[in-house]
Amino acid sequence: MSDAPSQATAAPQSAPPTPATSEFDRDTVVSTREPGVHETRLAPGWAIGKALNGGYLLAVLGRALRQALPHPDPFSITAHYLTATVAGPATIRTDVARSGRTVSTASAGLFQTDEHGAEVERIRVLATYGDLDALTDDIRTSARPPAIPPREQCFRSTDHPDGAAAVPAMGHRLDLRLDPQTCGWALGAPSMRGEMRAWLALADGRDPDPLSLLMAVDALPPTGFELGLTGWLPTVELTVHVRARPAPGPLRVAVTTRNLAGGFLEEDVEVWDSADRLVAQSRQLARA
Structure with a gap:
């Protein structure tokens, strides 16, 4: 979870970059x-603090x-965060539990070497x-897209009282426009409603896809800020459901918290695409 506003300093490009030039990719x-062993190098540009x-x-x-x-697309994915992950090399080990015609299931662990x-x-x-493209078009829902002011009326990093220098590294990877109604915390006057809403896009103009939705559900400042909390709110567990392949264009993200108790709080997230479809949902347990 973010512990400071995550806004971008550059506007999206007019044409999305190819994967070869996309920072996210x-x-x-x-x-x-x-088989079952994968290597990666985690980039420091997606850090919140360390x-x-x-x-x-x-x-x-x-x-x-x-x-x-x-199968190509995450339908449901649950992560338990055991220790803080830092930039640098990492190994991912995967274990396939079942490969079916419609869905397949596997587990994975991310490992790093510590200072010892x-x-x-x-x-x-x-x-x-x-495969999201294989799903039917039947939709029966009572969900509605969040009401957010036009992007040009929302707050970016340059509107932060402490300036762009206060934005964490990840904020420069995003074009995040926060609803002014959920930014009282930045002025020392949290609403105490436990809500956060924003327009979200990648700063380099790359259009959203199912993998970037896994990032999008955790991209906004934590709702705990609007409950008067400060500092880092580390994620304990995060479950994401990807419901549809998103249309090109900015996403709308709405986050709510209803219950802070015993030093823990939940965050429920909805992500809507430019075609007014609910493309991802998540629930997160975080420690206050």
Whole structure:
């Protein structure tokens, strides 16, 4: 989770970059060393302070699982964050539980070597994959897109009282426009409603896809800020459901927290695409 506003300093390009030039794709590259063993180098540009963002890490693991499974798209993925992950080399080990015609399921663990030379597991994941293009068009829903002012009326990093220097590294990877109604915390006047809403795109103009949705659900400042909390709110567990392949264009993200108790809080997230479709949902447990 973010612990400071995550806005970009550059506007999206007019045409999306190819994967070869997309920062997100470069920074989530995974190579398969042998069946079930994958190597990656985690990029420092997705850090919140010293630790890397949980959504970015989930996207890296999601890419490794895509390589391990016969299906291309994450349908449901649950991550338990065991220790803080830092930039640098990492090994991902995947274990396929079942490969079916419609869906396949596997687990994965992300490992790094600590300062003493010992291998430490950072994250453990269980996921089910399928093919979003094979789903039916039948939609029966009571969900509605969040009401957010036009992007030009929302706050960017340059609007932060402490300036762009206060934006964490990940903020420069994103074009994040926060709803002014959920930014009271930045002015020392949190609403106490536990809500956060924003427009979200990648700063280099890359259009969203199922893997980037895994990052998007964890890209906004935590709702705990609007409950009067400060500092880092580390993720304990994060579950994401990807419901549809997103249309090109900015996403709308709405986050709510209803219950802070015992030093823990939940965050429920909806991600809507430019075609007004609910393309991802998540629930996260975080420690206050």
